[in-house]
Each structure stands twice: as C-alpha cells, then as structure tokens.
Amino acid sequence: MPLQNRVQPTGEIIAHPARGQFMGNRGILHDSDQRLGKARWRHKAWVTCVLSFKGRHRALMRPHNYTELFFLDEAVAFAAGHRPCGECRRADYNQFRAAAEVTTPIAAYDAILHAQRAVPRRYEQVRYTADIAELPDGVFILSETGAAHLLWEDKMLPYTPSGYGQPIHRPARGTVTVLTPAPMVQVLQAGYKVQVAQP
Template identity: 35%
Template sequence: MLLQNTVDPWSNLRRDKNRIVQFMGNRGVVHDQFREVKKTWDRKRWIFCVKDFKGIDRRPLFKTQPFSYSELFFLDEATAYAAGHRPCNDCRKAELAVFKELWASFPESLNSSMSIGVKEIDSQLHSERIDGQRKKATYRASLDSLPPGAMFSLDGHAYLVRLHGVRIWSSSGYSNTTLTPDVDVDVLTPKSIMQLIRLGLPVQVHESADA
C-alpha cells in the first residue's frame, strides 16, 4: 500500500513512489485505522527528524495500534522548513539549539527574560503556515529579495532559491530552470523561518540542487 506521507513544500501530503527521503517527521496522528490520511495535522507541534535514531524500528509505518504518530517524509531541510516544520528536540538537539538561539535574537524577543520555548515557537509557526481556511499560508515578495534556502511557488511549481539562480522542486530532487529575478512570487517558507535563514540558519538541500 502506497501511503500518503510524502510532504511537499506546500505542506500537502502526497502518495509518491518516486520520492527521495532524507528526513522524516510528524504532526501527530493524521491517519485512521485503514492507514488513510484523514486530516492534515493533529497538533501544532510539526517537527522533522533524522531517518534513523537509536536503532528505532518504525515499521510498519502508519501503525493502527497503538496510534502514536504518522510518519511523514521530506526530500530535504529546505522542503521541511517550507512546509512549516522545525527540528526535533530528541534526534536533532543541536540543530534545534541553533534554531532557538537565532529565534531569541528576533527584536520582539529581546525584552523577554525567559528562555524561548518550543511551545511558543510552535504556536507562532502554526499561525504563519495555516491561513483562515486551514490552507497553506503564503505571502508575496520579489524573487530577488529571497535568501538562498527559501522556497516559493509560481505557476503551480515550487522552487528553491540558491546562491546562483533557482531550482525547480520535485520529490525526487531538483532541476535547473531560469526565472526573471524581479518577478513577484508566493513565498512558501514561513516568515519566522525566513527571518532565521536571513540570520544564518543552515538549510540542508538535496545534492541535486547543485548538480
């Protein structure tokens, strides 16, 4: 059974037998007893993880008993960030520490005497990734204003910004393309994560982006 658990940059869950997977993650339990997806998320805690951690065997995927979470899969970090996920606090502690450190440098965080918690981050990200119709939230910007690592959509396709040009996304990797730099696009990467990227957040991309 081909599961509906490939995540695209719009945060949609797709069935895709040709995908390449470098990270996994979850949004809670989104499948039913028949292993079919019935909702887009179950909680505001959207994370992404390494594929293998401490020898944990996650098979079979989308377990029906006991329900714990639905395993989702991403091409790379750029895709996970565009979909609105953050690093896991268990298997990606170092990456989350960098994420939180940069988050704490936001101007609105400077007057806070308390450390930045993941619940606060999750709540803010959820408000940025989902619109009033419970769909993917996007915002308009000029392509030439976006930093490397950001993702956007145009004419039904998703693109990754690289230092020298853009790459068109697919679940099996990236391919070269050319766009006019001053075109306006729909940005997929949530605003807070975009700000983190501008502050220096590392974004791992699939090797095809530099082929």
C-alpha cells in the first residue's frame, strides 16, 4: 500500500504508487504508524532533493525522522513551493539564488516564500490570478475545469500523479488561477529552467 507522501501541484499530499523524480522535506509530518497528521510543514525551509546522493539510503517515514515527500518533477515541486536543496543540488541551488537575486542567507528568502505559498494554521496553498500571457513556462495553473495544468511552450499539459496527459492549446490571453507561488514565478521569469518530466 503506497504511503501518503506524493505532493501535488495543488499542494495536496496523497498516497500514490508512481515514483517521482525528486524528493522533498518539510520536517516531521507523520506518526509512528506512517500516517500524516493535520500539519503540512514544521519549518519554512522547503527543499527539493535528488533521489540519489553519495550512496545515502533512507527507510521512508521512520519514527522521529523527517517525512520524505516526492514530486513528479521540479515544476510540481515549484508549484508546491519547494526550492532546490543547497547540498545535493548545489549547482541548481546557486542558479536559483542568482535568479531570485538572493544575496542574504537563504532563510530570509524562505520566510518571504513561505508567506506567499501557504496559509498559516489552515495548511492551504496560496493561489492568485494572472494573465496567462504573462506567465513563463514551468508554471502550474488551474484550468476552467479545476484541474492542474503545466504551461509549457504553446501548450498546457494536464497533470496526473503518473505524468502528463495529452497537451492542449494554450490560450494567448485570459485570466487564470495560478498555483505556482509568485516568488517562484519570478525565478522562472528570470531564466531558471525547471526540470520537467517528459511531456
């Protein structure tokens, strides 16, 4: 039975058997029975890590250890509000800092990002509206049906936990609900290239 550790671009954490391309961390969210409680974070340094690093191995959801979260790809991690890890993804982390114009310790940026990605005490995702024409590739939006779609080139890619569905046409203009936090959208606009699962 799959564990509840697969993060969606909508911010939900679900149980799903598909393996993601990245792992993340928000602190200890599970109990001794590997069940998630109400909390969806314990700190503000939400990171995205590679699945393999220096031969390290972890048993998932061990008691008193952080909850391993998984993402289909980096675009999903961005939508959920996770930045690159400074240890296992040093090159991506440095590119991210440059695109975000971070010159202070990263904790200050994490606090700014947190205020624009999560609703305190309600554990909900902050969403907002924007003109689709102003959004860069790599951003997640909600379609008119309420489904998450990735903006990629001239297409919108329907999201599923197992991968992307058949691309549909991306309208030239129109107001949409944006899932990717505004600071992450700014990083993408500045030229950071998110890693995306094969559309």
